[in-house]
Amino acid sequence: MGSSRSRMDDIPHAQQLIHETDFSAAHLLRLHQRFKFLDKYQTGELRPRDFGAIPALALNPIGDRIIGAFFSPGRETLDFPSFVRILAHFRPTDPNRSRDSTQQELANSRTRKLKFAFQLYDQDRDGKISRAELLQVLRAMLETQVVEEQLQSIAERAIQEADLDKDDAISFDEFRRIVFFFFVFCLQSLEKVNIDHKMSIRFLK
């Protein structure tokens, strides 16, 4: 990757991050390398335009939303710990882990993952996916020009199917319910991202 390899000492608060997000040290190193690669001017922080430099992301219909999800509302920069914390959402859930009630919910629990996905829909963070937001998502995903009425009908139907309390928007609970049964596969693919990391690290060495 061109840049010098990181070492654990380069990474601030490494131990704390490892503890918090449950990444292994090797993972963290790799992520740090990637972070440095993206951070072209070595400012120590990422900006939206750094993400924009990734070509494949530009082609992604919801690319800008994903980028936006990394940055907390109002902030323009992203430091490494936040970067790692967001990516920690995509680690596989370990069902065998005993849940420590005093410990805060791990980043990779199923709820957190769902919440993350939910936030991508719900841009204004009001806790509901309104019809307008759904329409935006649909417009983004259906890249070719589609008739407005059809979009409306699709959004209409989607909300109708999911909306249980009839407030004409999809709340987090409703979201969780609709995606629940096929999440067995989909979420696993969410989690799969990190398994692949593991394999790629081996190749890197």
Add this chain to the structure above:
Amino acid sequence: MAVSPQFVRGSSSAFLTCLLLFTTFVSVSVVAGENNGTWGDRSRVLQVAEKKGEEVADSSVTHHQSNSSEHKKVFPVLSFNYDHVRTPFEISLWILLALLMKLGFHIIPRVSNVVPESCLLIVVGLLVGGIIKAIGEEAPVLDAKLFFLYLLPPIILDAGYFLPIRHFMENMGTILVFAVVGTLWNAFFVGGMMYAVCQIEGAQLGEVDLLSCLLFGSIISAVDPVAVLAVFEEIHINELLHILVFGESLLNDAVTVVLYHLFEEFSHAGTVTIGDALLGVVCFLVVSLGGILVGFFYGILGAFTSRFTSHTRVIEPLFVFLYSYMAYLSAEVFHLSGIMSLIACGVMMRPYVEANISHKSYTTIKYFLKMWSSVSETLIFIFLGVSTVAGPHAWNWTFVVFTVVICLVSRVLGVIGLTYVINKFRIVKLTKKDQFIVAYGGLRGAIAFSLGFLLTNSQMKNMFLTAIITVIFFTVFVQGMTIRPLVELLAVKKKKESKGSINEEIHTQFLDHLLTGIEDICGHYGHHHWKDKLNRFNKTYVKRLLIAGDRSTEPQLISFYNKLEMKQAMMLVESGSAAKLPTVVSSVSVQNIQPKDSTRRRAIPSISKSREQEIRKILRANLQKTRQRLRSYSRHDLMMDPFEDNLSEVRFRKQRVEMERRMSHYLTVPANRQETTPVRKVCFEPEHKVFTYITDGESPKGRTSRPHPSSPDAVSLLYEESQRDNQRSVLRAKGDTELRAKTLDNQEQQEQQEEEQVKLSRCLSDPGPNKDEEGDGSFHS
């Protein structure tokens, strides 16, 4: 307890029917046999009777000649010439028998709950074979050619065409490991152990050499797709396990083919070298990849052909069937894996063909595939039974018992060992329960038998055949019968009945994009990255090439949505509410009704003309029926249920009455003033389990619409829904009417609604079919 006398009557009548059929069949076959006496020498039932035809023609000619040479006889008003129709007659009779048996089993409910159908069919085959043998005739045997060329392809095509691709691909690694490594392990373990067994003194098996044992092992080790399908279909386990076992049974064909040929060649040659083993590996790669490539090739051809069939809709299904069959046969020519070729062809063809063909063709394909595979399966099991009775057997206690035991042991060990390795790479680990089901579901079936049948004649062959049949019987009967209670006992997750919903589709796509994005951010070329690349390639090049018209640029979501809407349209109309057609035809009608919006028009029409026409045609066809129906039935009459399967009349009536009650309740509840547009709440289940629940807040015509549950499961959903709705009338507005509702007041709304209704009906009462419509007008259902 009012059911029992009915039951008794039902079962006794079924029994009588079966008995009657037996006697009819047997008597005819006996007569046939006596007439010709050529059931001997293992005549193949389906042999293309060219030679025979000549014989028959000759004999009849000589017969006539002899007739005319004698003094003039009375002109025969009625004569008997069975030879003429012999072969097709027998074939039809066999198939008819098989299907009547199948029918009989389902009439007797208790039996079919306990015993899987495959077992019953084998028993029937045994009985028929026994009867035939007792009479002294020679029974037809499950000929390998018959099996591999005619009986097996429909089942595989049915399986491949409707393969759940997403699950299959996600578990591809696991499936491949089980199929390849698992089968290899099984073959060698069984072969090796049997060789060791044969060395035991006193078993009289000394002449069985290692290669024969390995050959035997390779035959018996393959999990059989037919048996797996037959049993797993009835137990409804969750998709993961189903796809694992089933996928394994499909993909191990390549391994089986290679091993079989390998060992058969070598058992003649006598020795094996390392070079041969390496060639074997190469052969395996060639067989599997070659098969897949052949399948893909024919699949693309099929998809491409379907692009041009818009004027000859009637023959569309035939293209699908024939291309697939050609793929199978072509692969078999080169000794490639025919099964994999067939699967690849079906998988490749399906998305493009479905985008091109008409709805009726789609239904035809679906039904024909199901029908053929059902018939094939039934015939296979019956013939298996008959062949068991007919074939020469060489029973050797040691060999057979050890075979069964060792097969079981090797399967269990194989699954456990492989799962241990696989779980390191899987995210959803396979639990012990899963492993048990996978191991237990490894049924052997007719493929093993046919392969054994293909062996060259020898004493060993008979012994092998006996052992194979025993293993098959054991797995199908014992494992097949007990797997259902075991599944219940272990509380294995069942298949989730998921409704085909637009939400799932949206969120699935969204998640795919999300994960691809995350992978890109991490700089990692993973699973999603490549999938995304493939999708893009598909969209830009392949779809343009293979899909006709402007549907090639239609995004997947839109086509999915259109499909849903079309299904709903049909259900809606069939359930009889002709008056209101809410958003069902929104995309179609809106374009017609809103002239003022036509100014801001689209660059690409959202629904192509042909699609529009198709929707219209369907609606018209069904509307005409419903209009007639509505004339003769009053509002409180119970309507004929078009979906007669799955539903008992009594239960249905009860539900209807209940619904009527609720309907009347709704009608008296004043609706919210703002929302007066008619409402439809739809719960959707895939394919046949669809029901629509139509509530009407306040319609100017005051007509109720009829809820239409079409399956028992749907009813509970119905109640759920209606309970939720009970408090308010839920309304569904079309996109534009919603906008208008916000700005107009009620009075105008009412008027516009009426106008709309009128416009809708005008839209529907379009002029009759014009010339250039799709050519399947003759297919009016």
